[in-house]
Amino acid sequence: MRIVGLTGGIASGKSTMSNLFKASGIPIVDADVVARLRNALKKGSGGWKRVVAAFGEEILLPSREVDMPKLSQIVFSSDSKRQLVNK
Template structure:
């Protein structure tokens, strides 16, 4: 099974691109979705997070309060490392299970969508990397609009990841998402035809 790593920066449009590929019939395993699954109540990772950061990171109903945890880890690199040490192995295990199920089902190509593909050193999990790219000003504007963040807060989140310009150099294929949704759709469709559908036929 060919596994394509789909990555980019925060608010670069990875999820939008992944949804478009999914609509065309691609199998998609999304690390962000897995990250939400592994911290559900009853999951081992959530228990470890509470043990490390205290009850203040929980909502009254026992679910994880992402905003509170986000404030802690974005402000403190060592706290972020502790969190990643808990969640990354749990996400990896879940990803491997899902990819194995796709393999067993005879899936030809699967996308593994991960924002921190390079940062977390997990490129070995995929056969090639496609990067959803946009310039920093566009990224900043979209992130502020999407998450209601101040310029300051948005910049600090962008700064916690590898710069987009570097990621762009590391991708075998770069999907330029500086334009409209229609332009993104056109690129995805072209890539689907040239990179996936044609290869399947061949």
């Protein structure tokens, strides 16, 4: 498996290339989306409270931060669970 990183300045074609990859069936991980999700799930925040209420405390680390790999595993195993998180 190859991992490719897209970088560049504003209007350099990153979104265009990302969309071409997606259209070709190549999985994309958007670091901006990941960063926004991590910020939205900061311990004690409204998003954190809603996700814990929806998925239970088993998605938390001992520090009470969201265990992102565990949450991802749950969410990507079910369309309905993924839709719940996307709300």
